[in-house]
Amino acid sequence: MYTIGQLAKAAGVNVETIRYYERQQLILQPDKPSEGYRRYPEDMLFRILFIKRAQHLGFTLAEIATLINLGEGHCNDVQNLAEKKLSAIHQKITDLQSLEKSLNTLVRQCRSNPDDARCPVIEALVPEKNHSP
Numbered sequence: 001m002y003t004i005g006q007l008a009k010a011a012g013v014n015v016e017t018i019r020y021y022e023r024q025q026l027i028l029q030p031d032k033p034s035e036g037y038r039r040y041p042e043d044m045l046f047r048i049l050f051i052k053r054a055q056h057l058g059f060t061l062a063e064i065a066t067l068i069n070l071g072e073g074h075c076n077d078v079q080n081l082a083e084k085k086l087s088a089i090h091q092k093i094t095d096l097q098s099l100e101k102s103l104n105t106l107v108r109q110c111r112s113n114p115d116d117a118r119c120p121v122i123e124a125l126v127p128e129k130n131h132s133p
Contacts, residue, residue, distance in 0.1 A: 001039040011048040018048065024061055026051055026068065058089060 008015045022029040027047050030038045047068075054064045063081065070077045109120035 001041060002045065003037045004040065007040045007044060007048070010045050011052070013048060013052070021048065021051065024065070026061065026065055058085060 002010060004015050004018055008018055011018075018027070021027045027044055030040055032038050050068075051061075051064055054067060055061075059067065063085065066081060067078060070081065106121045106124055113120055
């Protein structure tokens with residue numbers, strides 16, 4: 001059994017993180033005894049470590065709540081959620097690669113720019129004026 005401070009230290013988080021997880025209903029807050037501090041069972045440590053690992057994999061707290069609920073159900077449901085997350089990650093990677101390509105082009109243009117008063121990066125960020133009649 002842990003106090004909230006001991007639990008936070010064991011999990012490598014701060015006390016406010018545990019309180020936030022309680023407010024988000026990711027973990028249950030134990031009842032407060034008439035004297036002393038709330039005591040958290042050891043399985044709360046494992047739940048917090050699960051949450052932190054899932055966050056490291058890119059899952060949001062809402063998705064983690066779903067994973068926790070699905071963990072008691074069928075693996076196919078968990079697999080579907082993981083596949084959706086993987087697809088979103090692949091899309092982000094594609095978007096980041098496109099962004100990288102664009103920035104590389106702008107940096108190359110800056111390096112070869114003879115006009116110090118004109119910056120290709122700034123020009124790329126300024127919206128084009130519409131010259132419609």
